[in-house]
Amino acid sequence: MRWFRILREPLSFLNESGTSDAAGNLTGYTGAIYEYGTFNDIWHYKNGTEEAIYLYTASGERLWEFNLNGKNRWTLRDLGGKVLREYSYDRGTFVWTVERDYIYRNGRLLAAETPQGIRHFSGDHLGTPRLVTNAFGTQVAYHVYYPFGEEATFFNQDGERMKLTGHERDLHSTAGPGDDLDYMHARFHSPVTGRFLSADPIGGSPWLGQSWNRYSYVLGNPLKYTDPFGLHEEVRERDQEMATVSEIITVVGEAPRSVPWTPLPPMRSSPGGWGGCGAGSGNAGSGQGAQQNIVVVSIREILNRYPPCGPAAKGVTLDLSTINPSSHTGGAYGWNLE
Secondary structure, three states: OHHHHHHHOOOOOOOOOOEEOOOOOEEEEOOEEEEEOOOOOEEEEEEOOEEEEEEEOOOOOEEEEEEOOOOEEEEEEOOOOOEEEEEEEEOOOOEEEEEEEEEEEOOEEEEEEEOOEEEEEEEOOOOOEEEEEOOOOOEEEEOOEOOOOOEOOOOOOOOOOEOHHHOEEEOOOOOOOOOOEEEOOOOEEEOOOOEEOOOOOOOOEOOEHHHHOOOEOHHHOOOOEEOOOOOOOEEOOOOOOOOOOOEEEEEOOOOOOOOOOOOOOOOOOOOOOOOOOOOOOOOOOOOOOOOOOOOOOOHHHHHHHOOOOOHHHHOEEEOOOOOOOOOOOOOEEEEOOO
16 A cells, blocks of 8 residues: 555655645645646645745746735746746836846857856756856856755755756745745646645556656656656757667668657657557558658657557567667668667
């Protein structure tokens, strides 16, 4: 029963005082109260004198944060959910202020225009801003984090909200980081506990024991993976258009086809064209004799999202010793294995 509770309740194995609703959302923990809407988004937060109400767009992105004891915050985002501009509204003085304008390069946070001047961000391999400098290159702040995002340095040294892998962090209390939450679009993540507050809506995989815990963050491996949307772990994309093919899976009985590279969708079903469960129609044009170049994140991700009911039905073999990564010939499909 204890094992079952770990899979169904977000924090039962950390603190028995945590409470959750019928959908598995964390509703109370260490004095904080969370209320959820129809789509399991937090709409009301309260912890002592700190209280906020959240409003979301039709697509599920947070737009408005109404702080009952402070400034209201409005957030403008790009199509990928990244913050472009933050406005604040002081109800006492009736004054609107542009708090931040964020600038990105290849999806990574690069700089921000703030009321205190320009801020440049130097991130780590996961995209977490670590060193913050001003327009003259002078250090303004330096952040050190524990693996799941809790700050080892002072938690609010510069007021910057972009924290773990570039996600927004709600800095609720000035007394400490215990109630801070990372907004990861589909779900909220606690950097203190290293867990999501809501269950994974996609579900786990029978082949991945770490995915059975629907509240775990990036399969318990935060030094390698990121979670851009709060739905599924990913290897951080490098600053290049195409990853290097380092492993090849040969699909027996199929001619090579030319398949453009796209990120895998966040679902666990058989891909079209591989004749798996449901038999998709495949890529337009069989491309007899054409060169293939399908590249995705990892072998683990393929096994996780597309169980063996698809490719395995045709026969899948791995050949890691005789493959020349620069030569894509024969009935082969390539993966970039991290």
